[in-house]
Amino acid sequence: MITTKDIAERLGLSVSTVGRALSDDSRISEETKFRVRQAASEMGYVGNRAARMMRGASSNVVALVIPDIRNSFYSTIAHELSKNMEAEGYQLMLSETDDDRMVELRHLRELSATRVAGVIIVPTARPHSDSVKLLRAMPHLQLLRRHPSLGAQWFGVDDREALRRATAHLVELGHTRIAYLGGPVELPTGAERLEGFRSALQEGGLPDDAGRAELGPPSSVDHGRQAVRRLLKEPDAPTALVLGSIQLTLGVLEELSQQGVKVPGELSVVGFGDEPGFSWWGPGLTTVGLPIQEMATGCALWMMRRLKTKPTNDGPYTSVSPGSLVLRGSTAAPGGPAPSRPR
Incomplete structure (x- = not known):
């Protein structure tokens, strides 16, 4: 060397x-x-950056801590953040927690030891108290999910309104048996999306038993497959589905294709996220579009400003971006035959 x-x-x-x-x-x-x-x-x-940092030089590395790199929302936002950081002379480092609070803690300890400039984190449902202490000692902000113990800097989506609009669309089409597949209420995103689903049913004047919620790991494609399989076996199977995560959407679409369920003739579907393949899946998937680029740019600008100005005390900052309802061919008024039953 x-x-x-x-x-x-x-x-x-x-x-x-x-x-x-x-x-x-x-x-x-x-x-x-x-x-x-x-x-x-x-x-x-x-x-030797380590040696320069020991002499007091600052790091140019910003860490992005996410639950699952396989989720295209996170991989896409990582790409957008990386481009924004690179333009300002910073480098993005990626850490994956698999939604495990102890893995999250180990990563944060390592990031703190290497003196990263800042952290952008999608926190687990219950961050460890030591994780909270580590984050308080460095510039950080929360992305998508918000946990009260981690401060008031947060960039997210209006999850409640996004799912309310998606469900209201199905109610307006005349559906009275609608199922929601989403993440657990322990996650703030899961709780907000479920609330949006239920509020749309209530606003539409539907009875309590008009909607059914199947909750489970939001990053599990298998949960999406298994949940829709169970729903289609029921005597009073739903005529419409609204989904609360990208991975669940992928699982549901795979299962419906495998079973040969006709969409929207037998079952209307509103997905979550807008993957490149969603526009040509079947009749085209009606889905909740996410403001990924807007969120990534906002996060990068906030972090760059924070690192350059070095304020002694960060005031609260919240940025809520609206989702959008992308209308395609997977939703229609009910009236066809009941959904196909698995053999």
Whole structure:
């Protein structure tokens, strides 16, 4: 590995002069800085960031802590955040928790030890108390999910309104047996989406038994498959489904295709998220569109401003982006035959 000593020997300079030139010290002439940087580039020198941080230099790494990289919402927002961070000279680091609070804690300990500049986190349902302490000691903000113990900096979606609109669309079409598949109420997103579903039924004047909720792991494709399989076996099977996560939507669409259920003739479906394939799945999937780019840009701008201004006390900041209802061919008025039963 090439060191500053190697560069100094090549140029006939002291090691301290080389170090100061590489750190853009004003005491070093521009000519010397140019010679040192040129030699460093030619020799393949890579600076020791850990050593610079020990001397008080700041990190240029921002961590994104998410539950599941397989969820396209998180992978897409990671891509958008990375582009925004790169434009400002920062690098994005990715950590995956699998919604396990102890894994979340281990990652945060490592991130704190490496002195990342900041953290953008989609928290687990019940963050460990040590995770709370670690996050309070570094610039951070919450994305999508919001836990009260982690501060008041949050960027999210109006989940309640998004699911209310999706369900109201089915009610307006005349459906009176509607099922909702979503995440557990322990997650703030799960609770908000379920509330939106129920409020649409109430506003539509439907009885309490008009809607059924199947709750489970939001990142489980299998839960989506199994839940719709159970629903289609019931004597009073629903005529419409509204879904509360991308992974659940993928599971439901796979199961409906495998069973040959006619959408929307036998079953109307409103998905969650707008994957590239959703527009050409079957008749085209009516779905809740998510403002991914808007959220990613907002998160990046807030974090960059926080890192550059270094305020002594972060005031509360909340950004709520609306979802959208993307209308396609998977929803229609009820009236066809009952959904196909699995063999």
